[in-house]
Amino acid sequence: ETRGTFVTAMDMPKTIHDFYGFPRELYNQRYAAPGSEDLSAIVKDHVKAVELDYEWGLDHGSWSVLKHIYPLADIPVVQLSIDHFKGPEYHYELARELFFLRSKGVLVIGSGNMIHNLRMVKVENGDFNTEYGYDWAFELNNIFKNKIQEENHNALIDFSHLHDSARLAIPTPEHYIPLLYILALQQKGEEVRFFNDKVIAGSLSMTSLIIS
Structure with missing residues (x-):
């Protein structure tokens, strides 16, 4: 849990494996993208609630997505933390x-899942990527998409209702x-x-979006 909002401020942020109980191959992953101290400083100047971080690096919220978009890790990456409190x-x-x-x-990327409940995951026919979900997951996935298309941000902020x-x-909000x-x-x-609009493993939504 992180109290406060921090932005990575180092030339070469390390790869953080902040998850537990997954296959060993994931823990062997490295994403050696450079950072950008200049951009970090600009963010801090514009957003007073943000502090510079010189220790954490890039956790799986960053590298697990970027390694597929920029596999050569040849772009500077700055990560902003989420204040859990x-x-x-x-x-x-x-x-x-x-x-x-x-x-x-x-390029600003928000990585996570609109529906993310690992405790209720159920894999259909042994294939994790098969589209399969509980009724409520499909219903909520459609509700989220409709509210996004309507630009009804207030409803999405008050997501619990x-x-x-x-x-x-959304058992916990970080995703x-x-x-x-x-x-x-x-x-x-x-x-x-x-x-990538689908629900998988019962209780995970992989639906993604681009705003341009």
């Missing part, structure tokens, strides 16, 4: 202060909150494109 509205408002990054050519099963979909950071950077009327 703050609510969703706080994160949305903090993210609005990051809007200036869009005019600086910075979207559906009776919201607590099953959901990155979505709010991305929505906060959206300009009114901007196109949203969904991809």
Whole structure:
């Protein structure tokens, strides 16, 4: 758990394996992308709630996604932490202060899952990637997409009231909150494109989106 919001500020952030009980191959993964102390300093100057971090590095919320998009690790990467002790509205408002990054050519990625309940995972026919989910997971996945398309950010901030099963979909908020950071950077009327839109293993939504 992290108290406060930190941005990585080192030339070569290390790869962090912050998960437990997964195959050994995942713990052998390394993502040697450079950092950007200049960008970290700019973020701190613009967002007063942010502090510089010189120790943590890139955890799986960053490298597990970036290794597929930029497999050569040849772009500078700066990671922003999530304050576990703050609510969703706080994160949305903090993210609005990051809007200036869009005019600086910075790609902003919010990595997580709108539905993420590992305790209820159920793999169908031994294939983890087969589309399969509980009824409530499909229902919530569609509700999330509809609210995003409607630009109804207030409903998505107050996600616990979207559906009776919201607590099953989001038992802890750290995988959901990155979505709010991305929505906060959206300009009114901007196109949203969904991809990888499916529910797998019963209680995981892989649905992703691009705002441009």
